[in-house]
Amino acid sequence: MSDVQTPPGDIAARVRRLVEAFIETDLIRVRIERDGERIEVGRPPMRQDHAQVAEAVALAAEPVPVRNVELIKADLVGIFRLSRPAPVEGDLLEGDRELAYVEALGIRNPVRSRGAGRIAAILCKDGDAVDYGRPLFELDRG
Amino acid sequence: MLIANRGEIALRINRACQELGVKTVAIFSEADRESLHVRQADEAFCVGPGxxxxxxxxxPNIISTALVTxxxxxxxxxxxxxxxxxxASICADHGIVFIGPKPEVxxxxxxxxxxxxxxxEAGVATTPGTDILASVDEARKAAxxxxxxxxxxxxxGGGGKGMRVVERPEDLERSFHGASSEAEASFKDGRVYMEKLIRDPRHIEVQVLADEFGNVVHLGERDCSVQKPSHQKLIEEAPAPALxxxxxxxxxxxxxxxxxxVKYSNAGTLEFLADGDNVYFMEMNTRIQVEHPVTEMVYSVDLVKEQIRIASGEKLGxxxxxxxxxxxxIECRxxxxxxxxxxxxxxxxxxxVVFPGGPGIRVDTHVFSGAQVPPYYDSMIAKIVAFGATRDAAIARMERALRETVIEGVHTTIDECLVILATPEFRAGNYNIGFLPRLLETQAADAALAAAAVTA
Structure with a gap:
């Protein structure tokens, strides 16, 4: 969808594309100048000596504890609203709790945590229009 | 405007909107996430699984999408x-214009x-027939x-149940009771009526446009008699060749x-059965039809734009x-x-996937190389339309276009369309709804014969 829809003058989208391309390289700075515009993308230089590489390899070899992360998705189209008191990222949920609701055709359809866990991420903003299957919360079930 | 559809017609509507400067919202199912109509609309909302x-x-999800966008x-x-x-009436209840006639129509x-x-009542010819028949005697007189x-x-009735063809008077009594008792058993309603049987008619339909001020025009007719045994249309043309x-x-x-x-408004199609020059009303379709492009080609109108203009309260200009x-x-599906x-x-x-081009060819499609054809929806993947100054020119162009077309990964109706276009019946414009089923039987028999010859 992105390429077709992006107007050529949309700076934010162009920066995003540049960043995406940049991440895949190991460059530390890229600058594009054209028609009086300048976009520069960079990251702090990384010291990568042998010790570091060895450490990274060692870390990768160690078994990483598997977290059980679950996405709570919208099951209908409507406006996303956080329930009160508004949940925040990091909240620990002891059991099933209403986190938000999707308002559709004047009806509030609750979005529940369906069990205990920690809110790892809130993926939509209060007032966003959400469609079917849109991820709303990321819950860490431990 | 929200486009409540998928496939080629969703793209067709989106194109009309783009040209009119109307912003669009597409809806899609999870199976259509990668579809072209999703990419080409200004916004797109998933409304459910496949x-x-x-x-x-x-x-609810379609209306909610329209409201939140x-x-x-x-x-x-x-x-x-x-x-x-x-x-249509739910749309009206939510203050949304439904692009089509009024719900009661x-x-x-x-x-x-x-x-x-x-x-x-309007004085339109319908198939000669009767009301409910009270007795065999009444049926005999009517017949x-x-x-x-x-x-x-x-x-x-429905699905052929409670229906009998009566060829001769001596069969009437048996058929009358047979139809009635079958209907009684199937629908707990044994009432029957009679209609004239029109054998192998042609399917001819008239395109109309009507505004909300009582102005009505027709845009000629289409012949849609090339139909599969399931009565689905395969090839349509405008104007009808034998009328x-x-x-x-x-x-x-x-x-x-x-x-x-009927105080009709917006685009519509009246379908008729034609037996020689006798035409009988069959049904009216209160929507844009699959085969609308053949009419657009010969009348130089954009029917979808006209639908939008009419729905927004404009008069026919x-x-x-x-x-x-x-x-x-001519259109081939x-x-x-x-x-x-x-x-x-x-x-x-x-x-x-490679589609044809060149003079006089129009392709309405939503597919491309690498596209998925999901199992949930209609199997039509493209409409190829050929225009010519004469019918012969249009046929020649269609044959050329079909030969240019490449679709790999699934079987398609391209070869069957080429066979049909080459028959003397089609060339002469001398075909009816019995034509394709008979042609298929001949083809099947030839294939069986060829197979037998190989085995022998």
């Missing part, structure tokens, strides 16, 4: 929400018996008046009279005398189907 009942027929109107296309009077035309009665062969049909000018004029006048009588037919147009296996639909990945 099966249509939970996505493209999901009224601030749409003023919904275009239903064909199929799905088109001709759903309840959906959709409902009236959706019921075959009501539609036939209303058309009769001799109508003329054999006749059909005895259960009023509650006298007198019958053609009468047909157009009937269509206009009918629209005025022209009279009947401003419309002139020019040339001839390219379906992901195996013509040699009863047109069984196929799903899968289209590994390679």
């Amino acid at each position: 099966p249509v009942a939970r996505s493209y027929l999901n009224i 601030g749409c003023d109107a919904i275009h239903p296309g064909y199929g799905f929400m088109a001709e759903n009077a309840r959906f 959709i409902a009236a035309m959706g019921d075959k018996a009501t539609a036939k009665r209303v058309m009769k 001799s008046k109508i003329g054999y062969p006749v059909l005895i049909k259960a009023t509650a 006298s000018d007198k019958a053609r004029r009468a047909l157009h006048e009937m269509a206009i009279k009918a629209c005025k009588h 022209y009279a009947q005398s401003d419309l002139a037919l020019r040339g001839h147009a 390219i379906n992901a189907e195996d013509a040699s296996n009863n047109f069984a639909p196929e799903a899968g990945t289209l590994t390679k």
